[in-house]
Amino acid sequence: MLSQVVELIEKKKAFAITTHIKPDGDGLGSSLGLCWLLKSLGKDADVIVRGEVPPAYRELPGADQIRDVSYLNGKYDAVFVIECSDLERPGIEGLADAVTVNIDHHSTGDQFGTINWIDPTASAVGEMIYNLCKAIGGRITKEIAECVYMALVTDTGSFHYSNTTDRTLKVASELVKAGAKPAEISGAVYNNYPWSRIELMRRVLDTVKRDETGKVASMRQTLRMRQESGAIDGDNNGFVNIPLAARDIVAVVYMREIEAGKYRVSLRSKGSINVAKIAEKFGGGGHRNAAGLQVEGDWDLREAELVGILSREIEAQEEGDAADKR
Amino acid sequence: MLSQVVELIEKKKAFAITTHIKPDGDGLGSSLGLCWLLKSLGKDADVIVRGEVPPAYRELPGADQIRDVSYLNGKYDAVFVIECSDLERPGIEGLADAVTVNIDHHSTGDQFGTINWIDPTASAVGEMIYNLCKAIGGRITKEIAECVYMALVTDTGSFHYSNTTDRTLKVASELVKAGAKPAEISGAVYNNYPWSRIELMRRVLDTVKRDETGKVASMRQTLRMRQESGAIDGDNNGFVNIPLAARDIVAVVYMREIEAGKYRVSLRSKGSINVAKIAEKFGGGGHRNAAGLQVEGDWDLREAELVGILSREIEAQEEGDAADKR
Numbered sequence: 001m002l003s004q005v006v007e008l009i010e011k012k013k014a015f016a017i018t019t020h021i022k023p024d025g026d027g028l029g030s031s032l033g034l035c036w037l038l039k040s041l042g043k044d045a046d047v048i049v050r051g052e053v054p055p056a057y058r059e060l061p062g063a064d065q066i067r068d069v070s071y072l073n074g075k076y077d078a079v080f081v082i083e084c085s086d087l088e089r090p091g092i093e094g095l096a097d098a099v100t101v102n103i104d105h106h107s108t109g110d111q112f113g114t115i116n117w118i119d120p121t122a123s124a125v126g127e128m129i130y131n132l133c134k135a136i137g138g139r140i141t142k143e144i145a146e147c148v149y150m151a152l153v154t155d156t157g158s159f160h161y162s163n164t165t166d167r168t169l170k171v172a173s174e175l176v177k178a179g180a181k182p183a184e185i186s187g188a189v190y191n192n193y194p195w196s197r198i199e200l201m202r203r204v205l206d207t208v209k210r211d212e213t214g215k216v217a218s219m220r221q222t223l224r225m226r227q228e229s230g231a232i233d234g235d236n237n238g239f240v241n242i243p244l245a246a247r248d249i250v251a252v253v254y255m256r257e258i259e260a261g262k263y264r265v266s267l268r269s270k271g272s273i274n275v276a277k278i279a280e281k282f283g284g285g286g287h288r289n290a291a292g293l294q295v296e297g298d299w300d301l302r303e304a305e306l307v308g309i310l311s312r313e314i315e316a317q318e319e320g321d322a323a324d325k326r
Numbered sequence: 327m328l329s330q331v332v333e334l335i336e337k338k339k340a341f342a343i344t345t346h347i348k349p350d351g352d353g354l355g356s357s358l359g360l361c362w363l364l365k366s367l368g369k370d371a372d373v374i375v376r377g378e379v380p381p382a383y384r385e386l387p388g389a390d391q392i393r394d395v396s397y398l399n400g401k402y403d404a405v406f407v408i409e410c411s412d413l414e415r416p417g418i419e420g421l422a423d424a425v426t427v428n429i430d431h432h433s434t435g436d437q438f439g440t441i442n443w444i445d446p447t448a449s450a451v452g453e454m455i456y457n458l459c460k461a462i463g464g465r466i467t468k469e470i471a472e473c474v475y476m477a478l479v480t481d482t483g484s485f486h487y488s489n490t491t492d493r494t495l496k497v498a499s500e501l502v503k504a505g506a507k508p509a510e511i512s513g514a515v516y517n518n519y520p521w522s523r524i525e526l527m528r529r530v531l532d533t534v535k536r537d538e539t540g541k542v543a544s545m546r547q548t549l550r551m552r553q554e555s556g557a558i559d560g561d562n563n564g565f566v567n568i569p570l571a572a573r574d575i576v577a578v579v580y581m582r583e584i585e586a587g588k589y590r591v592s593l594r595s596k597g598s599i600n601v602a603k604i605a606e607k608f609g610g611g612g613h614r615n616a617a618g619l620q621v622e623g624d625w626d627l628r629e630a631e632l633v634g635i636l637s638r639e640i641e642a643q644e645e646g647d648a649a650d651k652r
Contacts, residue, residue: 055573158484158485158486159484159485159498159508159512160484160508160509160512160513160516161508161509162507162508162509164502164508164509165502166499166500166502166503167499168499169495169496169498169499169502169508170495170496170499172485172495172499173492173493173494173495173496173498173499174492176490176491176492176495177492181488182485182486182487182488182490182495183486183487183488183490186485186486187486190486190571191570191571191572191573191596192571192573193571193572193573194572194573194574195536195540195572195573195574195575197571197572198531198534198543198568198569198571198572201531201568202528202531202532202534205524205527205528205531206528206532208524208528210521214521217524242524242527243524244517245516245517245518245519245523245524246517246519246520246521246523246524247381247517247518247519247520247521248520248521249521270517
């Protein structure tokens with residue numbers, strides 16, 4: 001819990017901070033924000049992350065000093081592990097032997113840390129880093145503000161998602177007061193795509209269609225589309241939400257060809273339609289409104305099958321709702 | 327100014343509130359928020375707007391009680407005119423004879439009101455309505471909170487634009503505390519499109535291309551695309567920003583055919599590239615990073631001309647920047 005984290009920081013001197021592989025805005029923003037906080041308290045601190053930092057986060061203060069995983073060695077008093085469900089997620093060897101501080105806002109992870117500070121009411125770990133700064137009597141510097149604002153913006157989908165609370169917005173306000181620039185930070189995330197994303201989007205969007213109920217949309221990405229557009233990892237992030245933004249669409253099936261006859265499928269839904277349950281039947285998983293799975297075989301048949309399951313689910317739900325009203 | 331507005335509300339009893347035609351989230355949200363505030367103070371108040379309320383705003387509390395323009399008559403003590411540059415913008419006859427209160431956050435409009443309260447530091451008129459509520463000692467009810475949150479979200483592009491300040495986010499936080507639900511309000515705006523928008527988007531996006539510098543993107547909408555997709559007004563809002571989200575794209579030319587050989591053009595840019603100046607040369611206008619104009623003639627030629635002007639502008643700017651650094 002928080003008081004243990006404060007005590008540990010006050011007692012020790014040298015800290016490493018890490019987050020999960022394929023780090024996102026909350027993982028990196030919170031890690032860098034914590035690093036700046038520790039340094040402002042006169043501590044030694046390094047952020048250590050496996051793999052490349054995505055372009056959206058390269059302008060964050062301190063991003064150019066992120067260390068490679070080989071840098072972790074016995075010289076740290078403790079390692080902060082940010083937003084990880086278990087000790088394997090950072091992809092760093094030797095963590096099991098270290099004093100670790102598990103900081104997360106998901107309640108579903110392992111309690112793997114020497115200290116575990118889990119706050120599922122926080123919209124992002126960034127919000128927790130802000131609270132830590134306040135609890136320890138630190139000052140929100142411009143660097144901390146910029147990093148933590150990035151964490152909030154990305155994990156709340158620009159304050160769109162239902163995890164956005166009055167506290168999230170209050171913290172965001174304090175961060176802007178301390179020097180974070182909303183337009184610059186949002187721009188780094190949302191105006192920082194390679195052109196290949198646009199090329200891929202036009203091709204994928206050209207396959208979009210609705211089923212006969214008008215409530216389920218489907219969309220495809222072929223291997224050839226990726227080649228033609230020179231797409232890189234991450235280029236198709238968010239595509240699945242484009243048809244979901246239509247008023248009458250309740251669910252989306254987005255299939256990506258990973259090799260001939262093999263497809264990665266993203267399912268999205270609105271409201272009470274539970275796509276995680278459907279994904280689980282196919283060996284996949286996820287949340288109620290966002291899930292993933294893999295299927296093999298004939299593309300048209302597999303797509304029709306998934307669209308059919310979803311449209312029957314929607315129909316059943318609507319019948320249930322209608323019955324409730326009677 | 328604010329004190330005069332407070333005094334007028336305290337002295338008078340019956341108020342009308344209006345905003346510009348083709349009302350947006352700030353115009354409608356602020357008008358409805360003010361209406362709820364006046365009612366909570368025991369006053370009589372009606373919102374009167376010309377034309378249809380767009381779908382995104384129909385779920386706002388009070389939206390179903392918005393009056394048609396024919397409803398304005400002599401019985402109001404004063405008329406609030408929200409976010410209008412002049413007294414013609416609401417499209418309502420008889421306003422010139424009324425006591426009017428001009429409330430706006432743009433400093434470029436006429437001082438047409440009996441009272442003029444203009445605050446260019448406010449991100450949205452919604453922020454001013456919140457300040458009015460506080461100044462007059464009102465309580466932020468759930469209804470006021472929902473309407474004003476809509477105003478903030480739409481006028482700041484979900485807290486993306488550079489008009490987002492720490493005060494904007496502080497007010498947003500207070501509104502959420504008072505009952506506004508960020509996910510519901512954002513969903514009403516961003517997940518409320520007709521399917522025709524998706525159909526139009528796929529067609530328009532299929533025309534996107536870059537010039538040889540890789541810095542200017544262009545895109546087209548033909549009359550036929552509108553017909554084929556069954557598009558309605560507003561369906562193409564935001565399309566111009568899709569290519570602008572690519573890292574290397576500095577400017578976008580988006581041409582829409584309004585009749586054979588006649589095109590409405592949207593220009594967008596990043597940073598210091600001033601598209602308003604370019605638009606003005608063609609009889610159009612706008613802001614530094616967003617402007618519009620109309621051209622006639624051969625589509626390819628007109629497009630090439632505009633793309634050429636923009637790419638030369640970008641080149642000149644980059645040379646200037648390089649010279650500054652030397």
